[in-house]
Amino acid sequence: MAIDIHVAEVQSLLGDTGAELENLETERTRLSEAASRLQEALTGCAGLDTGIARVHEDIFRPDLTDIMIRCNNAVQGTGQAVSAYLAGDDEMVQNIQNAQAAAASGEYHTQTQYGLRHSQAVA
Numbered sequence: 001m002a003i004d005i006h007v008a009e010v011q012s013l014l015g016d017t018g019a020e021l022e023n024l025e026t027e028r029t030r031l032s033e034a035a036s037r038l039q040e041a042l043t044g045c046a047g048l049d050t051g052i053a054r055v056h057e058d059i060f061r062p063d064l065t066d067i068m069i070r071c072n073n074a075v076q077g078t079g080q081a082v083s084a085y086l087a088g089d090d091e092m093v094q095n096i097q098n099a100q101a102a103a104a105s106g107e108y109h110t111q112t113q114y115g116l117r118h119s120q121a122v123a
Contacts, residue, residue: 003085010082017075021068028064035060 035056
């Protein structure tokens with residue numbers, strides 16, 4: 001199975017998405033402030049003030065918080081996956097370089113389940 005991740009593009013997209021999430025967080029704060037102002041403006045209006053507060057507290061705020069958490073987790077998880085991908089590439093290059101150096105020195109290595117294991121020098 002071949003996987004070719006265009007790391008620079010993914011990192012750029014993650015940066016853009018992170019910036020958009022910051023903007024969304026700003027808008028979420030503005031919505032909360034607007035709901036508070038609306039509730040204050042409707043104070044004493046036959047339950048309308050408490051209705052607005054209930055809609056905001058029971059629906060908008062929890063839903064927006066859940067969305068923000070999921071989006072942030074997705075961005076963070078993808079960033080961690082890209083970092084692991086890069087670390088795997090670095091490890092693979094290092095293993096190849098070690099094998100080439102060992103071959104040039106006359107040593108040989110046997111393959112283990114997780115990489116190369118030094119065996120012995122060829123006499």
